[in-house]
Amino acid sequence: MAKWGQGDPRWIVEERADATNVNNWHWTERDASRWSRRRLEQLLVGLAVESEAGRCAISELRHADGEASCSSRKGRLIFFYEWHITLSWEGTIKESGEKHEGSVEIPNLSEENGVDDTEISVIKNKGDGDVLKDLMRTEGTSKVREALRDYLKALKTEFTQGMILPTKISAGQELAVKKRSSENNVQDFVLPVSLDSVGVRIPTVKIALKEMFDCPAKELYGIFTTKELVETFSKSHAVIEAKRGGKFQMFDECVTGEYTELVPSQRIVMKWRCRNWPQEYYATVALIFKEWANQTELQLDCKGVPVCNEDSTRQCWQKQHFEEIHVLLQQTKTVPLYTGKTQSPV
Template identity: 75%
Template sequence: MAKWGQGDPRWIVEERADATNVNNWHWTERDATSWSKSKLKEVLVGLAVEGEAGRCEISDLKHVEGEASCSSRKGKLIFFYEWNLRLSWKGTVKESGEKHKGSVEIPNLSEENEVDDTEINVSKKKGEGDALKDLMRTEGTTKVREALRGYLKALKTEFTLGMILPTKATVGQELAAERKLSGSTVQDSGLPQSLDIVGVKIPTVKILMREIFNSPADELYSIFTTKDLVQKFSKCPAVINAEKGGKLQMFDGCVSGEYAELVPSQRIVLKWRCRNWPDEHYATVALQFKDMAAQTELQLECKGVPVSHEDSTRQCWKKQHFEEIHVLLQQPPDSME
């Protein structure tokens, strides 16, 4: 038996806030299928190429079949993904203005093949417009490969945050490095940010945002606390129990938490997290509703966001919350009932 302090360091329990998976030694696995479907749609739909023949754009991700996962063992990450994808594209001939449609099929995107070796087939519906098909086969295929590389990069960085947990030896070094970088962080106008350590001893940042909505405060408040309205702007099933301690789940479980405080038409405080954050790590989100007659200023404070997830969290609130709520508010009044 080894003497005290002389055992294999891989099995020595450190002073960690989470007290789990010491030194990242044990096997952990995370399902990346749902996240990947959203990410693939994000990086592929909207891709456009333009040439002498005209302009083409990926208009939809029509078919997604497959799965993805990430496992960690002994501090190493192991990736598995296998996808069969079918995209729709549409194009316009420059000279004639004729419009054409087609498909892009990717039968086997997997870890067994490099992206450059992945088969990509372009087809077009019957009729003229072969020049557009050629444009998609050349420049379009190049754009698609770049997007696939972007998905794989995000899978191996963004999605895996928290799977290799910080140890006592590294957390101080990481925090010092992040503090050096924090000075160059893009900030909202007039709104400072701060760096802190919470939860499982990971570097975090506070996000401050403001948005003006063409809605009275009570109506905007109800959009965040009424299940039907949340499902309308998020376009996904949701769990909304708007009471203290009530659960919240949105975007197919990508966002979850609970309500910590509710003051009707004035304030909502949430315990809030994204699924790809370190396990059991939550931020505190405070939403302040400032009534301005026919408009409302929404002030958001999100404290405890993992530093490496700052940009994606900002985009989550900006793109998936604020912009979609603006769209909802532009709809006829009866759609809000």
């Protein structure tokens, strides 16, 4: 065996008592099916398209039948994926307010066909509203293809992290590449120690969610920036200093952070962390408010979440934030929400 940083970089031994299958040189396979279903749902559900005629959005991933895997052999990655995907979509005609729904069928997403060649069928339930079906066939199909490309990109980068290990010499070069690609939602890395020593890298992911709320953007913005309303939906004491540089604490200090940008009714950007994350480590959370008719679409972009905390962070936003805010809005339909004085950006 070569020493670390010398000889064939595929044979790496450093401070190991056992050199069995070093760097996955022999055949190694990792099942990506469960990860893929979760990633496909994240990328597809919530996709929306809009025109002068109306608006449509993917509302549900009904089925993702199939499998995916990644294998490594002699330092080379081999991918297999085959999916039959069924999506549900809902749409509203602007002029009449009529609502229609249908489905999207992707019968064979596999490595045998490119995404552009993959068949995508749009189906609408009975009734008028073909204008919405046409919108989904054109712009909707284009958006779905983009999401499928993002899934394959994540499968070949994010999911395979750690299957092929770099040499110590190339570690600095790899870090630079990862940093440049972070804007494209590949994986970022946090290095608690210097590359000159054998440190631990923390792989991180980006979480993107969309949710529709039955209220104006101003009202929804106020729910996130008004102490009394935060305490109501979180059912716990909160500290809310809704200004740039202001601190916040929620859920009995399980969630803490700092506001870095506040644009009333439009955008909130925060340094955000859970108590069980590495000390002094924060993700960047952006909340984008888009008002449409009497509803507001909230887009959440959370960058830098430790991989091991991805599911719990997602649950925190979906269950403890979004679902509780829906309950709050239902309870206060007959009683105007107190939003206090609107905080101007600082």
